[in-house]
Amino acid sequence: MAITREELFKQMELDEAIRNDGVYIRPEVLESLDFEHTTQEQVRACFDMNHEIYKKTKLPAAIRLSSNYRIQVSYKEKAPYSISYENGSFLLYKGNVLLDEITFVEKPAYYNKVTSDGTRMSTVAQEVGKTKITVAYSNECALKDKGLDCKFCNINATKANFAEHEGLKWKTPEQIAETVEAAYAEGYRRITITGGFIPERREVEYYIDVAEAIQERTGLEDFGGAACVGAPADLDVIDKYKEAGYSAISSNMEIWDANIFKTICPGKEEICGGRQNWINALKHEVEVFGKGNVRSYFVAGIEPKSTLLEGIEYLASLGVVAIPLQWLPNPGSELEGHRAPKTEWYNDLYIKTYNILRHNGLTHLDYYNSTNAENSVFDYLYDADGDILPWERHNADSIKFAS
Numbered sequence: 001m002a003i004t005r006e007e008l009f010k011q012m013e014l015d016e017a018i019r020n021d022g023v024y025i026r027p028e029v030l031e032s033l034d035f036e037h038t039t040q041e042q043v044r045a046c047f048d049m050n051h052e053i054y055k056k057t058k059l060p061a062a063i064r065l066s067s068n069y070r071i072q073v074s075y076k077e078k079a080p081y082s083i084s085y086e087n088g089s090f091l092l093y094k095g096n097v098l099l100d101e102i103t104f105v106e107k108p109a110y111y112n113k114v115t116s117d118g119t120r121m122s123t124v125a126q127e128v129g130k131t132k133i134t135v136a137y138s139n140e141c142a143l144k145d146k147g148l149d150c151k152f153c154n155i156n157a158t159k160a161n162f163a164e165h166e167g168l169k170w171k172t173p174e175q176i177a178e179t180v181e182a183a184y185a186e187g188y189r190r191i192t193i194t195g196g197f198i199p200e201r202r203e204v205e206y207y208i209d210v211a212e213a214i215q216e217r218t219g220l221e222d223f224g225g226a227a228c229v230g231a232p233a234d235l236d237v238i239d240k241y242k243e244a245g246y247s248a249i250s251s252n253m254e255i256w257d258a259n260i261f262k263t264i265c266p267g268k269e270e271i272c273g274g275r276q277n278w279i280n281a282l283k284h285e286v287e288v289f290g291k292g293n294v295r296s297y298f299v300a301g302i303e304p305k306s307t308l309l310e311g312i313e314y315l316a317s318l319g320v321v322a323i324p325l326q327w328l329p330n331p332g333s334e335l336e337g338h339r340a341p342k343t344e345w346y347n348d349l350y351i352k353t354y355n356i357l358r359h360n361g362l363t364h365l366d367y368y369n370s371t372n373a374e375n376s377v378f379d380y381l382y383d384a385d386g387d388i389l390p391w392e393r394h395n396a397d398s399i400k401f402a403s
């Protein structure tokens with residue numbers, strides 16, 4: 001079903017509202033889903049992105065509207081949105097008003113495979129979209145031990161709640177390489193390696209070992225790898241990621257305003273040489289990896305929109321793909337129980353950010369290459385303007401736009 005640009009904006013609002021307010025999935029829906037073979041389940045490998053802790057059954061990772069617009073599931077029992085199962089169809093409601101018939105995002109085949117040491121590959125790498133996967137090599141952050149973890153982050157709480165429940169552990173380079181080989185054989189072709197801070201900031205050695213293991217197993221010198229790293233004290237370390245074979249890099253500033261950065265990200269301030277060093281790191285990353293191959297995420301909704309857009313504009317002018325992500329005050333974070341801004345606030349921010357990216361020459365391909373996202377609001381905005389990635393034209397799950 002082709003949609004118009006106006007309909008896209010309405011679906012963006014729905015996406016935002018569903019994530020902001022949560023969605024209740026009725027028990028009969030969960031009972032009818034075949035998580036073993038067809039429906040992709042959530043794996044809380046890094047952050048639990050639901051509104052509340054839910055462990056009774058598996059939860060679906062994402063839904064698709066009838067237009068193919070993909071929306072991540074953020075479960076909440078007392079939510080205004082709900083999904084029911086009626087006469088063989090899954091229906092999305094707001095209150096009693098039927099909004100759309102939906103489907104659930106499919107499970108990749110590699111999710112049911114195991115590595116040579118018996119680890120389920122679904123716990124090693126998670127699907128991000130039809131061509132991308134992500135690995136959280138460590139499912140904890142050492143900043144917590146120092147009382148310096150980011151106030152919006154629930155990585156350590158997620159580990160406490162779900163690591164044993166879902167069989168999640170640190171990943172070895174060999175487990176990652178075997179999983180990448182299986183996923184790439186299925187059509188995936190990009191991987192982000194991320195994770196919480198590890199003691200003594202030894203990430204670079206680990207990332208090099210991972211790159212070598214993937215190259216050896218897949219035979220790919222350029223394996224489509226993006227390294228998500230904290231700003232190093234010695235900026236020359238950044239060159240080592242490039243030498244190891246990563247083609248993109250990211251350092252997530254999270255907050256632009258200098259004072260709010262100190263308060264919300266005390267560890268990123270104290271352990272990583274301060275906020276200015278994050279900016280210096282991003283500048284150096286652009287020198288090493290090139291414009292459009294560097295990304296910084298921001299947790300949007302904690303600081304004023306004006307300072308956030310100032311930061312996005314500044315970084316985009318340097319060639320950094322600077323992207324605001326919706327803040328979900330999730331369970332176990334210091335900010336649990338807070339409220340994120342309204343849906344309209346986010347949509348305005350996304351459209352302004354998209355215009356800044358385009359104004360600074362950052363294309364859909366740059367967005368694709370540098371972010372840990374696919375089928376996101378920014379992908380859809382690029383698509384609507386005709387900047388469609390070549391393979392998207394043939395994907396059955398792409399949105400088609402009415403001309």
Ligand code: SF4
Binds near residue numbers: 140142153
């Ligand atoms: S650096 Fe901050 S956002 Fe990243 S894992 Fe640690 S506490 Fe979470």
